[in-house]
């Protein structure tokens with residue numbers, strides 16, 4: 582059988598294993614880039630003593646901008662090319678809801694950014710809390726829209742609009758206003774503002790892009806995240822109705838996100854291999870330097886045609902190293918769904934070195950560079 586592992590292509594090989602990275606607390610902290618990240622990714626791009634290229638993707642719970650904007654940011658910070666096919670944000674799998682809900686309230690992020698993302702995903706009608714506040718400023722008695730906010734708000738008659746779902750895409754920039762509006766809709770008749778359903782069972786469903794209670798920024802202590810907003814909304818809902826709020830969760834550690842990540846990773850691994858085939862064809866030096874020791878001796882000689890076939894039937898990665906900083910999301914995510922995922926916890930984010938993580942990683946190390954070195958050594 583043909584093996585992906587350690588095949589020599591243009592003097593460089595593509596690994597059978599792969600990486601998936603969390604972003605906040607592993608690659609970046611707020612506006613700052615974690616210094617070791619650049620070198621870590623260079624190593625995976627082939628600058629390592631084994632001359633091996635290791636496919637990798639990013640799985641962040643963060644969001645608030647398009648996948649392409651996120652890629653540009655990562656590429657600029659890291660000095661490498663990160664493509665859209667390599668990035669999953671918390672709200673990325675929400676794309677799958679476009680056929681389920683037509684009119685959605687998208688919450689969180691700066692100004693109009695999340696609306697634009699949701700429209701790019703294909704949602705038919707996307708409204709925001711700013712639109713609601715513009716429609717009727719009395720909805721939020723203690724917040725008047727700023728000029729900037731007004732520019733992002735559209736004219737919508739919410740007395741005639743049925744909101745089918747509330748999608749919390751990114752961290753709320755205005756908890757008070759957003760909670761006021763979300764609670765009103767949850768308790769409404771069919772998602773119409775200004776209505777109230779006594780039985781509390783006609784409101785829209787609520788979806789969260791992730792449930793991180795805290796996250797790591799460039800401040801010394803962790804900051805409350807979208808999961809904390811979820812706790813707060815659920816508490817208010819319980820206080821008001823006596824019932825538990827039902828929410829639908831995306832992001833890590835959810836199984837749905839894991840499946841999505843696996844799909845993205847296998848596509849990306851195919852792309853990496855195919856790119857090698859093309860480069861090899863172009864330079865006409867395919868497998869010119871086969872390393873006997875590293876290549877399976879019982880393999881037939883590998884031709885471009887065979888490799889193309891191989892990329893179609895690519896087996897799953899032998900091991901996926903997942904590097905994260907938050908035990909509750911990242912380590913739980915990597916440990917829960919597939920034994921071939923290998924969780925690595927770093928000390929550059931939410932997790933505080935010396936404490937006992939709630940979910941135990943397979944390995945702990947200082948930072949992302951150490952994580953990459955550890956995995957490469959383990960493989961060779």
Ligand code: G3P
Pocket residue numbers: 603604605606640641642643644752791793795796806807907
């Ligand atoms: O808001 C984003 C944050 O909660 C987590 O991002 O990259 O650590 O999954 P990340």
Ligand code: MG
Pocket residue numbers: 603604605606607797905906907930
């Ligand atoms: Mg993180």
